[in-house]
Amino acid sequence: MSLSWLILVVLAIAAMGYVMGRARALKSAGGDSRALHSLPVYYGTNVAMWAIVPAFAVLLVWLLAQPIFVNSRVLASLSDITVADGSSMGLVMSDVRRVADGLDVAVQQGAMTVDAARTLTTEDTDIRELLGGVGVALGSSVSPDVLRGAQTYRQLTGIGSVVMTALVLIIALGGAAFAYARSDADFRARNVVEKGILVLLVSAASIAVLTTIGILFALLFNTIEFFRLYPAADFFFGTKWAPSFSGRGGASDLGVLPLLWGTFYISFIALLVAVPVGLFSAIYLSEYASPRVRSIAKPLIEILAGIPTIVYGLFALLTVGPILVSMFGKDTLGWMSGGTAVMTAGLVMGIMLIPFVSSLSDDIINAVPQAMRDGSYGLGATQSETIRQVILPAALPGIVGAILLAASRAIGETMIVVLGAGAAARLSLNPFEAMTTITAKIVSQLTGDADFASPEALVAFALGMTLFVLTLGLNIFALYIVRKYREQYD
Known part of the structure; x- marks a missing residue:
């Protein structure tokens, strides 16, 4: 499932949870909203919030962590010769991602099967030409290590996407079910929702601060490295x-x-x-x-x-x-x-x-x-x-x-x-x-x-x-x- 569809499904679960949570709260009060601790909208919002917030939090963490994990595993699978120079790791991973994207495009357009993509070698000239026809250059310059890394990258990324989709949907359904079960007349839904909104506002305010700190450290570390190579006095007082x-x-x-x-x-x-x-x-x-x-x-x-x-x-x-x-x-x-x-x-x-x-x-x-x-x-x-x-x-x-x-x-x-x-x-x-x-x-x-x-x-x-x-x-x-x-x- 693509990311956009996954987000839409979670939002749909939240919308259904909103309707069901609100209806359950009214039913527990005999249909009289005056018997509820909070307004009916708070009960529905509480269910929707429990469906969206944990699921999206896990989704965000997964999207940030998966590339780091996959890149480390791919680099570990390559030979020491390929990544002997630390400065070339970024270029190697760029080639790996390019080749992996080419494999995905070829599979999607029917130029090759999934099994062929897993067993592809640099000697498969016909497959390389097919991939070149869909706009992917897998020429003779692609080394066996890069091709093997692309296959590993594609496999790990596919597994990660499936696990992410399942985990996010399970958390969304579990959160909605947990909040739905608590939606009765005595539940203080308004207090929970207002605390959740407060956390959301604090998180939004923290983004600006954390972004500034991130920019500062990104500049600071490279600036320190520069002054290790070039005298600070010549930089600040040089006139040329x-x-x-x-x-x-x-x-x-x-x-x-x-x-x-x-x-x-x-x-x-x-x-x-x-x-x-x-x-x-x-x-x-x-x-x-x-x-x-x-x-x-x-x-x-x-x-x-x-x-x-x-x-x-x-x-x-x-x-x-x-x-x-x-x-x-x-x-x-x-x-x-x-x-x-x-x-x-x-x-x-x-x-x-x-x-x-x-x-x-x-x-x-x-x-x-x-x-x-x-x-x-x-x-x-x-x-x-x-x-x-x-x-x-x-x-x-x-x-x-x-x-x-x-x-x-x-x-x-x-x-x-x-x-x-x-x-x-x-x-x-x-x-x-x-x-x-x-x-x-x-x-x-x-x-x-x-x-x-x-x-x-x-x-x-x-x-x-x-x-x-x-x-x-x-x-x-x-x-x-x-x-x-x-x-x-x-």
Whole structure:
């Protein structure tokens, strides 16, 4: 049974359990719901919950554990020669899975039988050609070990799927039967359901925390490995970025300062564009615009946040860059030699950040109590004076937090930088020169055939950790500003 069908069957069991549990509870109360401890819906929900939660928990654990177990058994079945090099295990397993998928496709389409798939050898030319006809390349390069591993992989995966299906269905039926037997008038179904919902909410909240921890450790271990191969002082204080990919890093210069400079320079120009425009638009929408204009303008501004960043990158490359070259290029002022530059990426990124600043600032300004406005008007202040002297000071902590969050978004941007700023890592004050950022170099270092045992590939994780710390620090500082200086109004 496929995974989707298994999930549908479990949901069907839960739906039937809901109806039967609710009916049993009402029957135990003589058909009078007032004699029940809880509402009838809680009894049905309790049965459905006992059918779904344990079954899906076992299904999730099985889906996570089965690939690990199968891969370990397959690797153990291969000869020592095949996996003598630890770095080639991933490639070997990739070949094994490819061949196993080919066997499955061939069996499903009738090109061969199950028994033939189990006894297939690399000398079976006709079978290889049949598999090639269904889009699977089992050529002469497939070694006997890989073919034997594919057969083991396919067999273990098939057995695991059957056992998983049976176990999940048994648990779903058992859980539903257990809850159904308890569905009587005296059972405190509401308490059980509410505790189950609480556990669900806590689990949902824990996912974000655990994901952050997982990302942190994934970066941390590879960063530590990088610093074992490359000096930390040269990385943090080096002023030259020139990876060579010619060995174990002996000829590579991996200083992060040029990348940090490009990141902050482009982000600074983006904020110079986004903060005034976003803040002024927020003031207009919250204080001056009529409800009709606000209902139209605010969604239109927020559409900018939904545009994919690759579209912004193409806009920077094909539109903004040529415009800047025509204004500041060799034929005019001579400041700009190409369309890719810090100014190009900064302007487009600033446009992208406008809805972040505008929307957050608008919400913060609207949160200022109307009584403060009325008091200012009562003292004779004009609307502009009220905005400058009352509303903006009251909303300033939140506005600062919005700006810092936008800065974090700018620091982590990739596609606009790749297409609009260029790929040159340099320390320069000229905004019309091409530069690059940390995110762009992370992409370039991990693109292509990267050897993850070399500093030139592992440096991407060190760059990612640096970026993670920077954005985390900005977010913490933004939350600190908002909480420390936020005024509490009655």
